[in-house]
Amino acid sequence: MTADPLPVISCRGLTKNYGRHRALSGVDLTVAEGDVFGFLGPNGAGKTTTIRILLDLIRRDAGEVTLLGGEPRRDGVRLRRDIGYLPGELPMTSRRPAREMLSFLGHLRGGVDRREIEILAERFALDLDRPVRGLSKGNKQKVGLVQAFMHRPRLLILDEPTSGLDPLLQQEFLNLVREVRDDGRTVFMSSHVLSEVQDVADEAAIIRAGRIVALEDMDDLRARALRRVTLAFAEPVDAAEFAGLEHVRDASVEGRTLTCTVEGSPDALVKQAAAHTVTGLTSEEPDLEELFFTHYNNGDAARREEGSDAHA
Numbered sequence: 001m002t003a004d005p006l007p008v009i010s011c012r013g014l015t016k017n018y019g020r021h022r023a024l025s026g027v028d029l030t031v032a033e034g035d036v037f038g039f040l041g042p043n044g045a046g047k048t049t050t051i052r053i054l055l056d057l058i059r060r061d062a063g064e065v066t067l068l069g070g071e072p073r074r075d076g077v078r079l080r081r082d083i084g085y086l087p088g089e090l091p092m093t094s095r096r097p098a099r100e101m102l103s104f105l106g107h108l109r110g111g112v113d114r115r116e117i118e119i120l121a122e123r124f125a126l127d128l129d130r131p132v133r134g135l136s137k138g139n140k141q142k143v144g145l146v147q148a149f150m151h152r153p154r155l156l157i158l159d160e161p162t163s164g165l166d167p168l169l170q171q172e173f174l175n176l177v178r179e180v181r182d183d184g185r186t187v188f189m190s191s192h193v194l195s196e197v198q199d200v201a202d203e204a205a206i207i208r209a210g211r212i213v214a215l216e217d218m219d220d221l222r223a224r225a226l227r228r229v230t231l232a233f234a235e236p237v238d239a240a241e242f243a244g245l246e247h248v249r250d251a252s253v254e255g256r257t258l259t260c261t262v263e264g265s266p267d268a269l270v271k272q273a274a275a276h277t278v279t280g281l282t283s284e285e286p287d288l289e290e291l292f293f294t295h296y297n298n299g300d301a302a303r304r305e306e307g308s309d310a311h312a
């Protein structure tokens with residue numbers, strides 16, 4: 001075992017106001033080297049604002065930031081080489097082909113192996129010969145991802161990276177994130193959907209109304225995750241059979257369909273269901289809001305604070 005390395009991202013007390021609107025109220029974050037860190041929160045919670053402050057694209061009103069041992073305001077040039085950044089909204093108005101734009105960006109970062117661009121483009125099924133301007137939203141997102149990964153940065157900061165990607169490419173993206181982690185590099189990625197980060201993240205912070213309201217080890221969060229499960233049977237079943245099962249709540253039956261909530265392992269439910277002929281199964285994840293309000297005692301407090309902030 002080695003001693004804990006210095007965090008790759010550390011921020012303390014980040015505060016940001018847009019006019020009279022307080023977007024961040026004292027955000028603290030610590031991201032360890034080699035981790036995949038999910039930054040989760042509903043729309044408008046402050047994810048993009050935090051990321052832009054980390055990268056010194058906007059100024060904070062208060063707080064401290066350290067990134068890869070440097071200070072974003074002072075060490076911007078070095079940090080840009082060591083960081084891959086995918087913005088939430090990509091300005092892509094160039095008439096030039098994606099290949100040229102990516103090579104140009106590569107030069108700005110001190111040179112990028114062209115093969116790396118080709119390999120990434122192939123993985124994301126991106127046609128490098130098409131002009132950037134005419135690309136669809138999904139293809140623009142692919143260009144954004146290629147430019148974030150292509151110089152093999154030590155730290156990737158990705159704002160809603162899977163937005164606009166179809167499910168197959170989302171999986172490819174997650175594979176890439178795993179490879180980066182296996183390489184000992186670090187990924188910080190935001191999302192408003194837990195499912196997008198839950199398979200890959202080691203840790204997650206949940207931000208709400210400009211405050212970090214939870215910091216979670218993902219293994220714990222996964223173990224507690226709620227699912228709404230619907231099972232269809234060939235014959236009518238009795239709700240009582242399922243009501244007392246471990247990790248099963250709110251079981252109700254209508255005709256041949258059982259709906260219930262599973263918190264944690266669905267093992268007991270699956271074994272009980274197997275006593276019957278199962279004709280259908282759906283399992284839905286709750287959205288982040290639901291998970292948040294179900295699991296965190298401070299949920300009501302956060303909701304109240306948000307309400308009072310909104311009137312501030």
Ligand SMILES: Nc1ncnc2c1ncn2[C@@H]1O[C@H](COP(=O)(O)OP(=O)(O)OP(=O)(O)O)[C@@H](O)[C@H]1O
Pocket residue numbers: 018021022023041042043044045046047048049050088192
């Ligand atoms: N330039 C701006 N001027 C005024 N208010 C802003 C500005 N940028 C963001 N805000 C507000 O600050 C809050 C945080 O916004 P931010 O974009 O950081 O949230 P987010 O979590 O990234 O959400 P989203 O996923 O919708 O982008 C929101 O209430 C937003 O309306």
